[in-house]
Amino acid sequence: MSYLIVACSLNPESRSLVLARQAEEALRSAGATVNFINLKTTPLPLCDGDSVYARPEVQSVAKQIQKAEGILLSVPIYNYDVNAATKNLVELTGKAWEDKVVGFLCAAGGQGSYMSVMSLANSLMLDFRCLIIPRFVYFTGEAFEEGKVTDQKVEGRVSELAKELHHICTALNKKP
Numbered sequence: 001m002s003y004l005i006v007a008c009s010l011n012p013e014s015r016s017l018v019l020a021r022q023a024e025e026a027l028r029s030a031g032a033t034v035n036f037i038n039l040k041t042t043p044l045p046l047c048d049g050d051s052v053y054a055r056p057e058v059q060s061v062a063k064q065i066q067k068a069e070g071i072l073l074s075v076p077i078y079n080y081d082v083n084a085a086t087k088n089l090v091e092l093t094g095k096a097w098e099d100k101v102v103g104f105l106c107a108a109g110g111q112g113s114y115m116s117v118m119s120l121a122n123s124l125m126l127d128f129r130c131l132i133i134p135r136f137v138y139f140t141g142e143a144f145e146e147g148k149v150t151d152q153k154v155e156g157r158v159s160e161l162a163k164e165l166h167h168i169c170t171a172l173n174k175k176p
């Protein structure tokens with residue numbers, strides 16, 4: 001099985017990047033092949049709905065999405081939504097998302113934004129028939145200290161999501 005994790009924060013001290021790395025470790029230790037994209041170190045242009053689709057970095061990311069059997073998006077919550085860089089990624093890569101199994105890991109400032117990924121999740125479901133894993137990893141700043149996880153619950157939740165992704169993708173792969 002081959003998975004893709006996209007760390008979507010552009011913040012150099014990103015907490016969602018820490019979650020993404022934990023998910024990578026969980027999937028790799030289950031024997032999966034994992035491709036990792038960090039949008040901070042793989043900058044993408046803003047989507048203009050036109051010439052930008054031909055840019056090599058956009059095509060490379062689209063190909064990696066298209067090749068993956070399942071995708072984990074590790075996102076920062078901004079203004080009760082995913083950050084603009086995440087939405088921009090989906091705008092740039094559109095059809096590459098078709099029929100993907102997608103899970104979310106979220107870093108937020110407060111508990112009140114828990115449902116913030118739903119707008120993007122709906123768009124992925126309705127536009128591209130993605131299967132969204134109904135188990136979001138969601139942690140606030142209290143779970144971290146100096147770039148490291150301090151909350152014991154993080155590892156368990158991340159590994160449950162990784163297991164669920166692997167389980168669903170394996171089951172779908174076996175379909176006649």
Ligand SMILES: Cc1cc2nc3c(=O)[nH]c(=O)nc-3n(C[C@H](O)[C@H](O)[C@H](O)COP(=O)(O)O)c2cc1C
Pocket residue numbers: 009010011013014015016017075076077078079080081107108109110111112113141
């Ligand atoms: C522009 C901006 C908007 C934000 N909006 C929200 C919000 O609506 N809800 C929330 O819980 N946290 C919000 N936050 C806090 C971030 O979600 C939090 O800092 C999180 O750690 C960001 O993820 P990152 O560390 O991976 O970049 C906001 C932060 C910024 C910079």
